[in-house]
Amino acid sequence: MGMAASQARLLSITARLSDNEQTSQALSFAKERLADRSEQITDEYNNALSATKLQIMTGYADGTASFSDVSFSMLSCPQVLTLGKQYIVTNPEGKVLVDNRVAQAFLTACGSCNVFLGILGYSISDVNPSLKASDSPQTAAHDDIIEKIHQAWDRYFVSIGKTDYDSSDPFHPWVFQYHNRPNVEDFPGAIPVPSRIGNGYATITMMMDDGSGGLIPDPDHDDEILAYEGTTQAQLDLYNYAMAITESFYSIDETTPYQINAHDFMRIKTNYSMDNTSEITYYKNLFDKMLSAGFYSYTNTPALAASDPDHWIYQTPTATPGTTDGSPLNDAHTFEEYLRSGKLILNSFSKTKSTFEKISVSSDTCFQEVQDKTKIAQAEAKYTNDLKQLEKLDSRYDLQLKRLDTEHNTLQTEYESVKKVISNNVQNSFKTFG
Numbered sequence: 001m002g003m004a005a006s007q008a009r010l011l012s013i014t015a016r017l018s019d020n021e022q023t024s025q026a027l028s029f030a031k032e033r034l035a036d037r038s039e040q041i042t043d044e045y046n047n048a049l050s051a052t053k054l055q056i057m058t059g060y061a062d063g064t065a066s067f068s069d070v071s072f073s074m075l076s077c078p079q080v081l082t083l084g085k086q087y088i089v090t091n092p093e094g095k096v097l098v099d100n101r102v103a104q105a106f107l108t109a110c111g112s113c114n115v116f117l118g119i120l121g122y123s124i125s126d127v128n129p130s131l132k133a134s135d136s137p138q139t140a141a142h143d144d145i146i147e148k149i150h151q152a153w154d155r156y157f158v159s160i161g162k163t164d165y166d167s168s169d170p171f172h173p174w175v176f177q178y179h180n181r182p183n184v185e186d187f188p189g190a191i192p193v194p195s196r197i198g199n200g201y202a203t204i205t206m207m208m209d210d211g212s213g214g215l216i217p218d219p220d221h222d223d224e225i226l227a228y229e230g231t232t233q234a235q236l237d238l239y240n241y242a243m244a245i246t247e248s249f250y251s252i253d254e255t256t257p258y259q260i261n262a263h264d265f266m267r268i269k270t271n272y273s274m275d276n277t278s279e280i281t282y283y284k285n286l287f288d289k290m291l292s293a294g295f296y297s298y299t300n301t302p303a304l305a306a307s308d309p310d311h312w313i314y315q316t317p318t319a320t321p322g323t324t325d326g327s328p329l330n331d332a333h334t335f336e337e338y339l340r341s342g343k344l345i346l347n348s349f350s351k352t353k354s355t356f357e358k359i360s361v362s363s364d365t366c367f368q369e370v371q372d373k374t375k376i377a378q379a380e381a382k383y384t385n386d387l388k389q390l391e392k393l394d395s396r397y398d399l400q401l402k403r404l405d406t407e408h409n410t411l412q413t414e415y416e417s418v419k420k421v422i423s424n425n426v427q428n429s430f431k432t433f434g
Contacts, residue, residue: 013411020408027397034390034397041386054336056080057366067368070339071332072097076286081278085366086285086349088356089328089339095294096286097344099329103297103311106290109198113287114240114247118197121268122280125244129265129272133250145249149176152242153204153226159235173207177223178243178250180260197263202226202246233288285349289356298327 055067058079068074075087089097098106101120109116117123127145135142153176157163180200206221228239248270251262269276298315299305305314315327328335328344338344339361347356348364361367 013414017408017411020411024401024405024408027401031394031397034394038390041390052369054339054361055368055370057083057085057368059083067370069332070336070367072099072329072335076282078279080366081282083366084278086282086356088286088289088347088349089344090293090347091296092342092345094345095296096290097328098286098290098295098297100297100299102283102286102290103295106287106295107311108196109287111291112198113236113284114198114244115196116198116287117280117283118199118263118268120283122276122283123197123244123248123265123268123270124241124280124284125248125265126271127245127248129248129270131249132252134252145245149242149245149249152238152245156230156235156238156242159232159238160230162229173218175205175207176246176250177203177205178247179203180247180251180254180262195260195263197265197268198243198247200247200251202243202250285356298329 054070056070056074057065058068058074058077059066059082068079072089074080075089080087091097105116105119108119114123127148128141131139131142131145133142133146178200179202180195203223203225205223206218208216208218210216226243228236230236230239247263248265253262254260269279271277271280294310296311296313299312300315302314305312326334328338335344339346346359346361346364348359349355350357361369
């Protein structure tokens with residue numbers, strides 16, 4: 001081998017040895033990082049073993065309390081309500097979080113609790129919904145309802161100091177009627193709107209003795225529309241109740257000035273059945289809280305959120321379930337995270353104070369924190385898969401290091417051989433020209 005060729009070969013081997021050593025070093029560092037990653041994976045798994053979730057009591061079975069994972073919908077589910085517990089959640093400013101259906105009902109009701117309940121399919125009426133003033137013949141049960149309606153209006157009239165009616169007269173010198181919605185004769189310029197439970201009006205007709213022991217309308221008194229005249233919540237409650245039972249009993253189909261069908265109280269939930277009381281009470285209390293504190297909800301309609309930002313937050317429909325990108329309304333994971341982080345505040349209704357009060361999950365015996373077996377199973381599967389991937393990489397790095405080590409030994413042997421050839425050539429050159 002010539003001197004120049006030997007020198008070139010030596011440089012090539014040197015470069016390959018250098019590259020070999022750098023690659024080996026990089027693989028060694030990679031193996032070290034694998035060890036660090038393995039430790040990190042183990043730490044993540046150990047932390048996941050302590051994962052917990054919140055649950056809420058939903059009832060009793062054989063004397064043992066039953067619990068379900070907490071979510072927005074679970075707070076107001078019938079099972080929880082039958083336990084006598086009423087919960088809502090608010091943002092830190094106190095505005096109540098409600099679902100779309102409740103938000104729309106409140107906005108449509110324009111401050112009327114009876115309309116609000118009616119849209120949701122409820123009424124606070126507690127009279128038999130199958131009995132009507134138009135029934136023939138009338139029975140003692142009908143008479144009992146009529147008496148109950150008179151007593152309800154009496155309580156309201158007394159509360160506002162109205163003395164126009166002689167409530168001591170056992171024959172009740174007045175009669176009531178209920179119209180399913182305002183008509184254009186009584187409300188000039190009124191625009192017909194869809195008839196809803198609670199959005200009509202009641203009237204009172206003064207009666208007088210007809211001279212033969214009967215009663216006829218008093219010509220000196222026009223029918224009066226019974227608009228609300230109170231100023232307190234107690235007075236409003238009396239008025240709403242009187243209106244509700246009056247509507248249930250007296251409302252009929254009307255044809256003037258346009259056809260209106262009376263609402264079928266048999267198809268909605270009323271307080272006539274005790275089974276409905278807890279739900280109706282919940283929504284009435286919720287309405288009062290929304291009225292006093294404000295409310296908000298989520299929507300996937302950008303225009304709605306832009307037009308009414310006080311009540312709507314835009315929520316992209318592509319949000320990933322199980323992440324904090326989801327809406328707390330329909331994603332239990334997000335809802336729980338919001339509760340834990342303080343983005344949502346839990347409130348419970350106090351029967352003694354007749355209002356919702358802030359509480360903590362830890363102070364309420366209807367909540368418990370349990371091991372989250374689902375998350376633990378997911379963490380275990382991830383841990384097993386991650387370790388398998390690390391083991392594959394580690395084996396691959398070992399094979400590469402072994403190949404590099406063999407290549408390094410071969411190159412080193414060749415390097416020594418070429419170096420020796422060069423050394424001999426140099427010595428021979430000195431002898432020739434010496």
